[in-house]
Amino acid sequence: MNEEISIACPYCGEAIIIEPEPGDETVEYIEDCHVCCRPIVITVSYAENGSTVSARRENE
Numbered sequence: 001m002n003e004e005i006s007i008a009c010p011y012c013g014e015a016i017i018i019e020p021e022p023g024d025e026t027v028e029y030i031e032d033c034h035v036c037c038r039p040i041v042i043t044v045s046y047a048e049n050g051s052t053v054s055a056r057r058e059n060e
Helices: none
Strands: 005-008 015-018 027-032 039-045 052-057
Touching: 005 052
Parallel strands: none
Antiparallel strands: 005 015, 027 039, 039 052
16 A cells, blocks of 8 residues: 655645655655646655655745
């Protein structure tokens, strides 16, 4: 089962649950906010003790 991680939309602040798939490398992708529909750049870094996630605006 994938790890569930809560992040805040950098535009509207709404909490968003993501479920990154485990991997061996850092992954960056864009997901639209479910509330304000703006694009969020999500970066996931994987580690044995859990994933590190950052969310930022697309234009940052």
